[in-house]
Amino acid sequence: MTTWPDIASSAQDALGGLPAGTRLVAGNACGTPLTLLRELGRRPASAGAVVLTLGITLGEPDLAEAATSGAVRVRAWHVHGEIRALHREGLVDYLPLRLIDVPEVVLDRTDVALVRVGPPDADGWCSLGPSASYTLDAIRRARLVIAEVADDMPRLVGDGAVHVSELDRLVASEVPMARYEPVVPSAVSAAVAAHVGAILPAGATVQLGIGAIGDAVAAEVSRIGDAASLRLHGMLSDPMIPLVDAIAARGGAPVQVVELLGSPQLMAWADGNPAIELHDSQRIHHPREISRIPSFVSVNSAVAVDLAGQVVAETVRGGVISGVGGSADFAEGAHLSDGGMRVIALASTTAKGHSTIVAGHAASDLVTASHYNVDAVVTEHGVARLRGRTRAERRDALISVAAPEHRAALATA
Template sequence: MAHALPPAPDWPSLIRSGNRLFIGSNAAVPNALVDHLIDNAGSLNDLEVVHILTLSDNRWVDPEYAHLFKVNTLFIGGDKIRNAIAEGRADYTPSFLSEVPGLFASDILPLDAALIMVSPPDEYGYCSLGVTVDVVLAAARHAKKVIAQINPSMPRTSGQSFIHLRDIDACIECEQALPELHTGELDEITERIGQYVSLLVEDQATLQLGIGKIPDAVLRYLGNHKDLGVHSEMVSDGIIDLMQKGVITNKYKTFHPGKTVTTFCMGSKQLYDFVHNNPHVEFYPSEYINSPVNIKRNHKMVSINSAIEVDLTGQVVADSVGYKFYSGIGGQVDFIRGAALAPGGKPIIALPSTAKGGTVSRIVPHITEGGGVVTSRGHVHYVVTEYGVACLKGKSIRERALELIRIAHPKFRNQLLEQVRAHYWVPHYQTQSPHTVHELGGLGMKTLDINGEAFDLRPLNPADERKLQELFYSHTKQTLLLRYNHHPRQMSREQSCALVSVDQTRDLALCIVRQKGSSVEIEAVGRYYLNDKDNTCEVAFVTRERSHGKGMATRLLQEMMAIARQRQLAGMRAYVRAANKPMLSIFEQAGFVRQSGTDPDEVLLLLALDPQ
């Protein structure tokens, strides 16, 4: 059954000077409709234009139309609008994306008209909002007039994405290719960030990702994961391959199981073709998808967002560079909070460690003047750079500062440690900034499977001070005697700090940790101390009681021997209590040879190395 289309817009009869108009979002900006308004505006003046991100030439913000339009954007996109805001020709209204529809519904920002783009109607008269539902549906529901551009190139998408012709007051028919967004080739830094983030994603997790190189890199390294789900403000090209390969199945989602759900998509024509009439990808409004209450209903919800800078207490700046507003709050806080509340959830901020060609650290001692906090220090559980993962949940200000310094660019670490003393208490004995052990590979860590359980092998670092102290107090008297040759009764924070503050370029201190979400426990520590006189090192180990006999000391020794060879050391030595039969066996199986000594209670073992 054919349905008659609404009439073409007679703008002076639809809107008046001073009205507030909404313009469609993201890849669904009705550019031809805006052009039609500009060309037929007549005596209209001072129209307030409200929108979020618009992937468009944004013609309405050009100075020549200043008499006709004044922009009030809820999310800044593109240099043209960014510059207009900086010059005072446009306004920025910060808002959580989940709350933007409420601004329209409650008449805080009442809409006189909504200018939207839709697909041609189906046989029942329903048009689809296509690639962008987000706040568009709310705008269409609450605006006094709905004026549409019917675009044959707009995909028909599933979910809550339809509007009937009877609810459209006027329209034009105009085909318009949807704008494509290509993020380009991934660089080494972005790839490394993607690798680290992928390590935090468990099988059967549900994902929220944004757009850009970092989300693309994360998706690239999820190819070996199983049964992932998607509940995201937006989706991009990266989901196509993972859905087709059966990596994203949505099988174990606990909210909208079996479906990828989103509010909009933005990417290539391939993506737009993929979502067209695809029942496995559903589009819903932002007040539904971005609701923290709904987000937290997904078990193992992983939220991945980026930032402009993060200070050493964990505060996240994401919408401004100093006083210059750059983007917007968007859905970051919605998803960070929702993921934090979800069972097994992980809120993650991922960003490169530097900006401006490596000259500026994005891990900062304090927020740049004029910068605004989008995500508070209490919201974020993980921060990821190309230098690793900082776990902030449950950490004190001092501990999180040390964690964040560890993932800052190495050339800024000492500077950050010194600067943080000016504002937050750091003990006088905390002098060593973290070092990377390059010999552990690009990630600077390894994942171990020990008796079917996953552990991380990584360098000991200053942020482990309290964890090492906990390990010490978990030992029995017998273990302490075998490790230290006496029964020490105390390990102060100062002593623990000295043991975790290691110049890893000279000495070596590795640990095996059990990490479940933000909970971290050290299971074993192995270290060596360099002896400059003969270019050898002395090796020692300690293992948590419950992990004895699991092979952790053997694995640590293997790694340390490999690193010692790469560093061209001549040999290794160990002093072991004669009563410590298991440790003697570990060294001898690795090729260490007992030496005769004068102390019957202690055994010296030596290993000559053939440097690589």
């Protein structure tokens, strides 16, 4: 007989009675439990501080009031959107963390998991919707699981479901799913993407990061992908739909993903779609698993690359803007893959015209990838191949893909 969880009349009831010191973790990306987070954001300081740890948080969780009063201490291993703004105000602690380390570092120390699920089917199974990165693991390790239930969660093939008996409290949610809006490629990002597409080997399996460059490369990979028999891995967004459809049409195996990041149109397309499979990070992100995929190409963006090849992707002038996330996991797997490649793709200048190819990084910035963990750096000016090159050769290659107006200064730095 299925054991049903408590049905709370409101999010306030569902979160009621959490003692000071309680450690919570919330679901990720488009699976962000906005109803529960907004209620947590109304926690009074008199109730005592709880600790909330987050990954990619989309939408508007409205945590500012509780973070300011000290009712909720917020930690995040990926600083995005509202969480980035709170971090600038000193209200969020940054936790540098690879995604494959989340279970051991965060979930093993979690008291309460806050998740978003779809309503149970006839057999009691609830969809985790667009995000399986660590959600199921959080549910099974936390002492208390509070789930908001929403009708807009797609049901995906794979490991994206939890039985209702594993949930302790349910609360209905009328808040729409958090959205990720792809960025329309600019002329510069499209040029970067074209250079990335030109170096992808036929039959490669490609992983892409999020952001303007990632979205541009996604569009380019989808454009050239079927002719080159390309595959995708890790994350899907709206621009990737045509390539996934093409892979299915040619009889290819389902694309394995850990997240869907996109619009309601993406979610509707993914609902019940056998062309994709949702799995957790320990399967999708783990370098051991990735190493078994031949010609795996990891493509991630960055803030800046110095002339030694060191990559800063988490910070701007010392302020955190993102996180390590899965980039290190994918890069390590690509290095171990037969024919794999680790690519950093970025525009050669910032919006203010500053060079992103730099002589050296500021002391306050965090180096996300070391100089020996990058095979190629791509800008709109071309490809700097670093693997197997000396420091002097790497320096010359990187200067060659910098913006022309900055090359002389870099050469004499």
